[in-house]
């Protein structure tokens with residue numbers, strides 16, 4: 001619940017220094033999470049490996065997977081495997097599916113490169129990568145349908161497109177993709193932590209995300225959801241001693257590989273990262289993702305109204321609320337680099353992407369911060 005928003009904002013010391021509107025790039029770690037991670041490191045320093053057992057074990061290994069599963073409403077927590085980043089998860093899917101020469105993957109021309117190269121890498125196996133063209137910065141479900149044919153094995157799209165902020169309609173897409181006989185893979189990093197995801201209601205087959213943006217977690221850590229029914233279609237391209245059923249028995253080599261997504265965890269997973277992710281996911285579950293989306297949409301609405309009043313061209317689709325996200329991108333009247341520099345000097349942190357400026361507030365930002373940003377833009 002976000003009833004105590006002012007108190008929650010206190011957990012974001014970044015607000016004391018900046019107007020931080022750059023969550024589509026990297027989010028700030030909440031103070032409470034940073035403190036917990038620091039305490040764990042202090043314990044590691046003081047007691048070595050003993051710190052990982054005992055007091056910390058539950059918060060690291062006991063509950064993280066279950067909390068991530070709750071965040072996306074996975075049926076079983078073992079449908080979640082921890083990864084280094086979004087790309088790592090996408091690579092497990094790309095390398096694991098049984099491709100045949102002549103198969104194709106459908107992607108979009110507005111995807112971040114993380115969701116392109118793992119599929120481009122399949123060209124050497126004779127797989128074609130098709131890029132759906134955007135219409136007014138939207139990836140239309142009918143364009144996805146038109147790009148598919150009987151050789152389409154997989155469609156892969158972002159939940160929210162990184163530059164335009166267009167929020168794909170995952171329900172409609174999942175339906176189209178499955179009716180076309182293909183699998184649906186989602187890069188969720190730009191939407192998770194802002195919008196609810198329910199993988200039981202929205203039947204995506206694979207969903208990959210890193211924790212560093214809207215989930216406000218560690219950089220270089222993430223997870224991949226693999227629908228249990230899809231497991232047998234994915235080759236076990238890598239595994240190791242942690243991926244087997246009886247991993248605690250170091251004196252046997254014949255323990256079967258686990259029959260769930262966790263079999264891709266080949267060795268030790270970074271406990272510090274697990275701790276950071278877990279603490280944040282618990283925060284999100286407490287704050288309530290529905291409340292967070294309402295708040296983010298309210299802030300971006302305020303921003304959109306202000307930008308329109310300044311007669312600036314907004315490239316983020318915003319006619320319908322369902323296509324909006326935490327990202328608002330606009331084309332400045334003059335040099336975008338000059339405006340980005342002015343905003344930076346004023347302590348407003350945003351991203352310049354090509355010829356436009358991308359503003360991405362999170363729920364703890366305030367209307368006053370949006371007004372301050374608009375004032376700098378107006379004065380530029």
Ligand SMILES: Cc1ncc(COP(=O)(O)O)c(C=O)c1O
Pocket residue numbers: 085086087088112114115158160161162187189190209210222
């Ligand atoms: C849509 C999207 N996917 C993935 C990434 C990052 O990928 P990774 O987590 O592999 O670093 C970004 C941004 O950095 C992104 O905007």
